[in-house]
Amino acid sequence: MAGPSKIASFRLPPLPTIGEVIKLYNLRAEKQLSQNFLLDMRLTDKIVRQAGSLRDAHVCEVGPGPGGLTRSILNAGAADLLVVEKDNRFIPGLKLLSEAAPGKLRVVHGNILTYRMDRGFPDVITKAWEDDPPDLHIIGNLPFSVSTPLIIKWLENISNRTGPFVYGRTRLTLTFQKEVAERLTASTASRQRSRLSIMAQYLCTVKSCFTIPGRAFIPKPEVDVGVVHFTPLAQPQIQQPFKLVEKVVRNVFQFRRKRCLKGIQMLFPEAQRPELAEVMMREADVDPTLRPTELSIPDFRALADAYSHLCSENQGLLTYDFREELRLKHLHRRPGSSSNGTQQPV
Numbered sequence: 001m002a003g004p005s006k007i008a009s010f011r012l013p014p015l016p017t018i019g020e021v022i023k024l025y026n027l028r029a030e031k032q033l034s035q036n037f038l039l040d041m042r043l044t045d046k047i048v049r050q051a052g053s054l055r056d057a058h059v060c061e062v063g064p065g066p067g068g069l070t071r072s073i074l075n076a077g078a079a080d081l082l083v084v085e086k087d088n089r090f091i092p093g094l095k096l097l098s099e100a101a102p103g104k105l106r107v108v109h110g111n112i113l114t115y116r117m118d119r120g121f122p123d124v125i126t127k128a129w130e131d132d133p134p135d136l137h138i139i140g141n142l143p144f145s146v147s148t149p150l151i152i153k154w155l156e157n158i159s160n161r162t163g164p165f166v167y168g169r170t171r172l173t174l175t176f177q178k179e180v181a182e183r184l185t186a187s188t189a190s191r192q193r194s195r196l197s198i199m200a201q202y203l204c205t206v207k208s209c210f211t212i213p214g215r216a217f218i219p220k221p222e223v224d225v226g227v228v229h230f231t232p233l234a235q236p237q238i239q240q241p242f243k244l245v246e247k248v249v250r251n252v253f254q255f256r257r258k259r260c261l262k263g264i265q266m267l268f269p270e271a272q273r274p275e276l277a278e279v280m281m282r283e284a285d286v287d288p289t290l291r292p293t294e295l296s297i298p299d300f301r302a303l304a305d306a307y308s309h310l311c312s313e314n315q316g317l318l319t320y321d322f323r324e325e326l327r328l329k330h331l332h333r334r335p336g337s338s339s340n341g342t343q344q345p346v
Protein backbone atom coordinates (compact mmCIF):
# COMPACT_ATOMS: atom_id res chain seq x y z
CA MET A 1 0.00 0.00 0.00
CA ALA A 2 1.28 3.46 -0.82
CA GLY A 3 2.36 5.46 2.27
CA PRO A 4 1.42 9.12 2.61
CA SER A 5 4.72 10.22 1.08
CA LYS A 6 4.03 8.09 -1.98
CA ILE A 7 0.69 9.75 -2.74
CA ALA A 8 1.47 11.17 -6.16
CA SER A 9 1.04 14.92 -6.48
CA PHE A 10 -0.82 16.01 -9.57
CA ARG A 11 1.26 16.65 -12.71
CA LEU A 12 -0.21 17.48 -16.06
CA PRO A 13 0.23 14.71 -18.65
CA PRO A 14 2.58 15.42 -21.57
CA LEU A 15 1.05 18.23 -23.63
CA PRO A 16 2.11 20.27 -26.63
CA THR A 17 4.38 23.12 -25.48
CA ILE A 18 2.85 26.62 -25.14
CA GLY A 19 4.76 27.56 -28.31
CA GLU A 20 3.11 24.64 -30.11
CA VAL A 21 -0.33 25.58 -28.72
CA ILE A 22 0.16 29.09 -30.08
CA LYS A 23 0.98 27.65 -33.53
CA LEU A 24 -1.73 24.97 -33.37
CA TYR A 25 -4.52 27.48 -32.68
CA ASN A 26 -2.92 30.31 -34.64
CA LEU A 27 -2.82 32.52 -31.51
CA ARG A 28 -0.97 35.53 -32.82
CA ALA A 29 -0.56 38.09 -30.00
CA GLU A 30 -2.78 41.10 -30.66
CA LYS A 31 -0.60 44.16 -30.25
CA GLN A 32 -3.51 46.53 -29.70
CA LEU A 33 -4.67 44.26 -26.84
CA SER A 34 -1.13 44.36 -25.35
CA GLN A 35 -0.86 40.60 -25.41
CA ASN A 36 2.62 39.50 -24.32
CA PHE A 37 3.00 35.83 -23.55
CA LEU A 38 5.24 34.03 -21.09
CA LEU A 39 6.47 30.80 -22.63
CA ASP A 40 9.24 29.94 -20.17
CA MET A 41 7.82 27.54 -17.58
CA ARG A 42 10.65 28.31 -15.12
CA LEU A 43 9.39 31.90 -15.02
CA THR A 44 5.71 30.99 -14.76
CA ASP A 45 6.61 28.52 -11.95
CA LYS A 46 8.52 31.34 -10.22
CA ILE A 47 5.51 33.69 -10.39
CA VAL A 48 3.26 30.97 -8.98
CA ARG A 49 5.69 30.29 -6.08
CA GLN A 50 5.20 33.93 -4.95
CA ALA A 51 1.57 33.13 -4.12
CA GLY A 52 2.68 30.63 -1.42
CA SER A 53 1.47 27.03 -1.24
CA LEU A 54 -1.31 26.30 -3.73
CA ARG A 55 -1.74 22.67 -2.69
CA ASP A 56 -5.51 21.94 -2.77
CA ALA A 57 -6.19 25.67 -3.08
CA HIS A 58 -8.84 27.53 -5.04
CA VAL A 59 -7.33 29.92 -7.57
CA CYS A 60 -8.66 32.47 -10.02
CA GLU A 61 -6.30 33.22 -12.88
CA VAL A 62 -7.04 36.41 -14.78
CA GLY A 63 -6.13 36.56 -18.48
CA PRO A 64 -4.69 33.05 -18.98
CA GLY A 65 -4.11 33.51 -22.74
CA PRO A 66 -2.30 30.45 -24.16
CA GLY A 67 -2.07 28.99 -20.64
CA GLY A 68 1.58 28.99 -19.51
CA LEU A 69 0.85 30.37 -16.03
CA THR A 70 -2.26 28.16 -15.95
CA ARG A 71 -0.11 25.02 -16.29
CA SER A 72 2.20 26.18 -13.50
CA ILE A 73 -0.80 26.77 -11.18
CA LEU A 74 -2.13 23.27 -11.91
CA ASN A 75 1.31 21.73 -11.40
CA ALA A 76 1.55 23.54 -8.04
CA GLY A 77 -1.37 21.39 -6.87
CA ALA A 78 -4.38 23.76 -7.09
CA ALA A 79 -7.60 21.78 -6.63
CA ASP A 80 -9.91 24.27 -8.30
CA LEU A 81 -8.67 26.76 -10.88
CA LEU A 82 -11.08 29.19 -12.48
CA VAL A 83 -9.66 31.12 -15.44
CA VAL A 84 -11.30 34.24 -16.88
CA GLU A 85 -10.24 35.07 -20.44
CA LYS A 86 -11.70 37.81 -22.61
CA ASP A 87 -10.33 36.78 -26.01
CA ASN A 88 -12.31 33.84 -27.41
CA ARG A 89 -9.37 32.65 -29.55
CA PHE A 90 -7.79 31.20 -26.39
CA ILE A 91 -10.83 29.25 -25.22
CA PRO A 92 -10.24 26.02 -27.30
CA GLY A 93 -6.63 25.73 -26.05
CA LEU A 94 -7.79 26.28 -22.46
CA LYS A 95 -10.51 23.62 -22.90
CA LEU A 96 -7.81 21.20 -24.07
CA LEU A 97 -5.89 21.94 -20.88
CA SER A 98 -9.07 21.44 -18.87
CA GLU A 99 -9.43 17.92 -20.32
CA ALA A 100 -5.85 17.17 -19.24
CA ALA A 101 -6.70 18.18 -15.65
CA PRO A 102 -10.15 16.62 -15.13
CA GLY A 103 -12.33 18.46 -12.58
CA LYS A 104 -9.63 21.00 -11.80
CA LEU A 105 -9.92 23.72 -14.44
CA ARG A 106 -13.02 25.84 -15.11
CA VAL A 107 -12.82 28.10 -18.15
CA VAL A 108 -14.87 31.31 -18.25
CA HIS A 109 -15.02 33.40 -21.40
CA GLY A 110 -15.53 36.86 -19.89
CA ASN A 111 -14.15 40.21 -18.85
CA ILE A 112 -12.45 40.30 -15.44
CA LEU A 113 -13.49 43.94 -15.00
CA THR A 114 -17.14 42.88 -14.84
CA TYR A 115 -16.91 39.20 -13.81
CA ARG A 116 -18.76 38.49 -10.51
CA MET A 117 -16.03 36.70 -8.59
CA ASP A 118 -18.18 36.79 -5.46
CA ARG A 119 -20.21 34.02 -7.15
CA GLY A 120 -17.28 32.07 -8.56
CA PHE A 121 -16.32 29.97 -5.53
CA PRO A 122 -18.14 27.88 -2.91
CA ASP A 123 -19.25 29.66 0.29
CA VAL A 124 -17.51 27.04 2.46
CA ILE A 125 -14.09 28.55 1.70
CA THR A 126 -15.11 31.82 3.38
CA LYS A 127 -13.01 32.93 6.38
CA ALA A 128 -13.81 35.73 8.82
CA TRP A 129 -11.95 38.92 7.87
CA GLU A 130 -9.81 38.94 11.02
CA ASP A 131 -8.97 35.24 10.54
CA ASP A 132 -6.13 33.89 8.35
CA PRO A 133 -6.64 34.49 4.60
CA PRO A 134 -8.93 31.97 2.86
CA ASP A 135 -7.52 29.25 0.64
CA LEU A 136 -8.23 31.36 -2.42
CA HIS A 137 -5.65 33.15 -4.54
CA ILE A 138 -5.85 35.48 -7.50
CA ILE A 139 -2.96 35.24 -9.94
CA GLY A 140 -2.52 36.99 -13.26
CA ASN A 141 -0.36 38.43 -15.96
CA LEU A 142 -2.73 40.95 -17.52
CA PRO A 143 -2.16 43.78 -19.99
CA PHE A 144 -0.93 46.86 -18.09
CA SER A 145 -3.93 48.83 -19.32
CA VAL A 146 -6.14 46.40 -17.37
CA SER A 147 -4.01 45.60 -14.31
CA THR A 148 -3.88 49.20 -13.00
CA PRO A 149 -7.65 49.98 -13.12
CA LEU A 150 -8.27 46.45 -11.85
CA ILE A 151 -6.06 46.84 -8.76
CA ILE A 152 -7.81 50.16 -7.94
CA LYS A 153 -11.18 48.43 -8.25
CA TRP A 154 -9.97 45.52 -6.09
CA LEU A 155 -8.56 47.90 -3.46
CA GLU A 156 -12.03 49.43 -3.20
CA ASN A 157 -13.46 45.90 -2.99
CA ILE A 158 -11.01 45.16 -0.13
CA SER A 159 -12.17 48.28 1.69
CA ASN A 160 -15.84 47.22 1.29
CA ARG A 161 -15.18 43.47 1.58
CA THR A 162 -16.96 42.86 -1.71
CA GLY A 163 -16.09 41.05 -4.97
CA PRO A 164 -13.23 38.55 -4.47
CA PHE A 165 -13.06 39.64 -0.81
CA VAL A 166 -16.45 38.29 0.26
CA TYR A 167 -14.43 35.13 1.01
CA GLY A 168 -12.08 37.01 3.37
CA ARG A 169 -8.62 38.42 2.82
CA THR A 170 -8.00 36.83 -0.61
CA ARG A 171 -4.34 37.17 -1.65
CA LEU A 172 -3.27 38.51 -5.03
CA THR A 173 -0.15 37.88 -7.11
CA LEU A 174 -0.13 40.13 -10.16
CA THR A 175 2.21 41.58 -12.75
CA PHE A 176 2.52 45.30 -13.50
CA GLN A 177 4.68 47.53 -15.59
CA LYS A 178 7.87 47.82 -13.48
CA GLU A 179 7.30 51.53 -12.73
CA VAL A 180 3.78 50.82 -11.46
CA ALA A 181 5.10 47.93 -9.33
CA GLU A 182 7.63 50.37 -7.83
CA ARG A 183 4.89 52.90 -7.05
CA LEU A 184 2.75 50.24 -5.39
CA THR A 185 5.54 49.29 -3.00
CA ALA A 186 7.28 52.68 -2.57
CA SER A 187 8.00 53.66 1.03
CA THR A 188 7.81 57.12 2.64
CA ALA A 189 10.17 59.68 1.04
CA SER A 190 11.07 57.44 -1.89
CA ARG A 191 11.02 58.98 -5.35
CA GLN A 192 8.27 56.65 -6.56
CA ARG A 193 5.96 57.42 -3.65
CA SER A 194 2.56 58.25 -5.15
CA ARG A 195 -1.20 57.99 -4.80
CA LEU A 196 -1.05 54.29 -5.64
CA SER A 197 1.49 53.64 -2.81
CA ILE A 198 -0.88 55.05 -0.19
CA MET A 199 -4.05 53.46 -1.55
CA ALA A 200 -2.42 50.00 -1.74
CA GLN A 201 -0.46 50.16 1.51
CA TYR A 202 -3.21 51.43 3.80
CA LEU A 203 -5.25 48.36 2.86
CA CYS A 204 -2.65 45.64 2.20
CA THR A 205 0.77 44.31 2.95
CA VAL A 206 2.34 44.88 -0.45
CA LYS A 207 5.47 42.98 -1.44
CA SER A 208 7.59 43.47 -4.52
CA CYS A 209 8.62 39.93 -5.54
CA PHE A 210 10.93 40.17 -8.55
CA THR A 211 11.36 41.81 -11.94
CA ILE A 212 10.93 40.01 -15.24
CA PRO A 213 12.90 41.56 -18.10
CA GLY A 214 10.75 42.54 -21.08
CA ARG A 215 12.76 40.17 -23.28
CA ALA A 216 11.22 37.17 -21.45
CA PHE A 217 7.87 37.91 -23.13
CA ILE A 218 6.75 37.19 -26.66
CA PRO A 219 6.40 39.66 -28.28
CA LYS A 220 8.74 41.74 -26.16
CA PRO A 221 7.00 44.74 -24.50
CA GLU A 222 8.74 48.12 -24.29
CA VAL A 223 9.07 47.85 -20.51
CA ASP A 224 10.13 45.43 -17.79
CA VAL A 225 7.57 43.77 -15.57
CA GLY A 226 7.28 43.62 -11.78
CA VAL A 227 5.54 40.83 -9.86
CA VAL A 228 3.68 42.14 -6.78
CA HIS A 229 2.01 40.21 -3.96
CA PHE A 230 -0.84 41.70 -1.87
CA THR A 231 -2.30 40.42 1.38
CA PRO A 232 -5.25 42.51 2.63
CA LEU A 233 -4.68 43.74 6.19
CA ALA A 234 -6.97 42.46 8.93
CA GLN A 235 -7.09 46.05 10.22
CA PRO A 236 -6.84 48.69 7.44
CA GLN A 237 -4.45 51.48 8.45
CA ILE A 238 -7.07 54.13 7.67
CA GLN A 239 -10.61 53.60 8.94
CA GLN A 240 -12.50 55.90 6.59
CA PRO A 241 -14.59 55.17 3.45
CA PHE A 242 -12.43 54.38 0.39
CA LYS A 243 -13.78 57.34 -1.62
CA LEU A 244 -12.94 59.81 1.15
CA VAL A 245 -9.39 58.46 1.47
CA GLU A 246 -9.01 58.52 -2.31
CA LYS A 247 -10.13 62.16 -2.43
CA VAL A 248 -7.68 63.29 0.27
CA VAL A 249 -4.79 61.34 -1.29
CA ARG A 250 -5.58 62.58 -4.83
CA ASN A 251 -5.69 66.20 -3.66
CA VAL A 252 -2.45 65.92 -1.71
CA PHE A 253 -0.54 64.37 -4.61
CA GLN A 254 -1.74 66.76 -7.28
CA PHE A 255 1.13 69.12 -6.41
CA ARG A 256 3.82 66.48 -5.94
CA ARG A 257 6.73 68.88 -5.56
CA LYS A 258 5.00 71.50 -3.41
CA ARG A 259 4.27 71.51 0.31
CA CYS A 260 1.40 69.18 1.15
CA LEU A 261 -0.65 72.14 2.41
CA LYS A 262 -1.16 73.33 -1.18
CA GLY A 263 -3.03 70.17 -2.19
CA ILE A 264 -4.95 70.06 1.09
CA GLN A 265 -6.24 73.60 0.52
CA MET A 266 -7.93 72.45 -2.68
CA LEU A 267 -10.25 70.24 -0.62
CA PHE A 268 -12.11 73.41 0.39
CA PRO A 269 -14.18 76.05 -1.46
CA GLU A 270 -12.17 79.16 -2.25
CA ALA A 271 -13.83 81.38 0.36
CA GLN A 272 -12.96 79.05 3.29
CA ARG A 273 -9.74 77.63 1.88
CA PRO A 274 -7.00 79.06 4.13
CA GLU A 275 -9.07 78.84 7.29
CA LEU A 276 -10.35 75.25 6.90
CA ALA A 277 -7.02 73.94 5.58
CA GLU A 278 -5.33 75.31 8.67
CA VAL A 279 -7.93 73.72 10.96
CA MET A 280 -7.44 70.39 9.17
CA MET A 281 -3.63 70.47 9.44
CA ARG A 282 -3.81 71.44 13.10
CA GLU A 283 -6.32 68.74 13.94
CA ALA A 284 -4.26 66.13 12.02
CA ASP A 285 -1.04 67.42 13.59
CA VAL A 286 0.79 67.05 10.28
CA ASP A 287 3.64 69.38 9.29
CA PRO A 288 2.21 71.48 6.39
CA THR A 289 5.68 72.03 4.92
CA LEU A 290 6.26 68.32 4.17
CA ARG A 291 6.14 67.25 0.50
CA PRO A 292 3.41 64.73 -0.39
CA THR A 293 6.04 61.99 -0.87
CA GLU A 294 7.29 62.55 2.70
CA LEU A 295 3.95 61.81 4.36
CA SER A 296 3.61 58.44 6.09
CA ILE A 297 0.47 56.29 6.15
CA PRO A 298 -0.24 57.44 9.77
CA ASP A 299 -0.04 61.05 8.44
CA PHE A 300 -2.64 60.19 5.80
CA ARG A 301 -4.76 58.49 8.46
CA ALA A 302 -4.68 61.67 10.57
CA LEU A 303 -5.52 63.80 7.50
CA ALA A 304 -8.41 61.54 6.43
CA ASP A 305 -9.81 61.54 10.00
CA ALA A 306 -9.55 65.34 10.25
CA TYR A 307 -11.17 65.80 6.82
CA SER A 308 -13.99 63.41 7.73
CA HIS A 309 -14.56 65.41 10.94
CA LEU A 310 -14.71 68.68 8.98
CA CYS A 311 -17.13 67.10 6.47
CA SER A 312 -19.45 66.11 9.32
CA GLU A 313 -19.55 69.78 10.39
CA ASN A 314 -19.74 71.41 6.94
CA GLN A 315 -22.61 70.26 4.77
CA GLY A 316 -21.71 69.72 1.12
CA LEU A 317 -17.97 69.66 1.77
CA LEU A 318 -17.56 65.97 0.97
CA THR A 319 -18.97 66.44 -2.53
CA TYR A 320 -17.04 69.67 -3.16
CA ASP A 321 -14.65 69.36 -6.11
CA PHE A 322 -12.42 72.33 -6.91
CA ARG A 323 -12.13 71.20 -10.54
CA GLU A 324 -15.87 71.63 -10.89
CA GLU A 325 -15.55 75.14 -9.37
CA LEU A 326 -12.76 75.96 -11.86
CA ARG A 327 -14.82 74.59 -14.75
CA LEU A 328 -17.79 76.77 -13.83
CA LYS A 329 -15.56 79.84 -13.40
CA HIS A 330 -14.00 79.21 -16.80
CA LEU A 331 -17.45 78.87 -18.33
CA HIS A 332 -18.56 82.18 -16.82
CA ARG A 333 -15.48 83.98 -18.12
CA ARG A 334 -15.84 82.76 -21.69
CA PRO A 335 -16.86 85.54 -24.09
CA GLY A 336 -20.46 85.08 -25.09
CA SER A 337 -21.37 83.30 -21.85
CA SER A 338 -23.84 84.69 -19.35
CA SER A 339 -23.17 84.50 -15.62
CA ASN A 340 -25.28 81.33 -15.34
CA GLY A 341 -23.14 79.63 -17.96
CA THR A 342 -25.72 79.73 -20.78
CA GLN A 343 -25.04 81.26 -24.21
CA GLN A 344 -25.89 84.98 -24.71
CA PRO A 345 -28.18 85.71 -27.63
CA VAL A 346 -26.18 87.30 -30.47
Ligand code: SAM
Pocket: 033, 034, 035, 036, 037, 038, 039, 062, 063, 064, 065, 066, 067, 068, 069, 084, 085, 086, 087, 090, 110, 111, 112, 113, 140, 141, 142, 143, 146
Ligand atom coordinates in the same frame (compact mmCIF):
# COMPACT_ATOMS: atom_id res chain seq x y z
N1 SAM B 1 -1.29 35.01 -18.89
C1 SAM B 1 -0.78 34.80 -20.24
C2 SAM B 1 0.73 34.70 -20.20
O1 SAM B 1 1.31 35.06 -19.18
O2 SAM B 1 1.33 34.27 -21.20
C3 SAM B 1 -1.24 35.89 -21.19
C4 SAM B 1 -0.76 37.27 -20.85
S1 SAM B 1 -1.34 38.57 -21.88
C5 SAM B 1 -0.31 39.88 -21.31
C6 SAM B 1 -2.87 39.06 -21.16
C7 SAM B 1 -4.06 38.15 -21.35
O3 SAM B 1 -5.18 38.76 -20.68
C8 SAM B 1 -4.49 37.94 -22.79
O4 SAM B 1 -4.79 36.60 -22.99
C9 SAM B 1 -5.74 38.81 -22.93
O5 SAM B 1 -6.65 38.33 -23.91
C10 SAM B 1 -6.32 38.71 -21.53
N2 SAM B 1 -7.19 39.83 -21.14
C11 SAM B 1 -7.02 41.14 -21.48
N3 SAM B 1 -7.97 41.90 -20.91
C12 SAM B 1 -8.77 41.04 -20.22
C13 SAM B 1 -9.95 41.23 -19.43
N4 SAM B 1 -10.46 42.44 -19.25
N5 SAM B 1 -10.52 40.15 -18.86
C14 SAM B 1 -9.97 38.91 -19.04
N6 SAM B 1 -8.87 38.68 -19.78
C15 SAM B 1 -8.28 39.73 -20.36
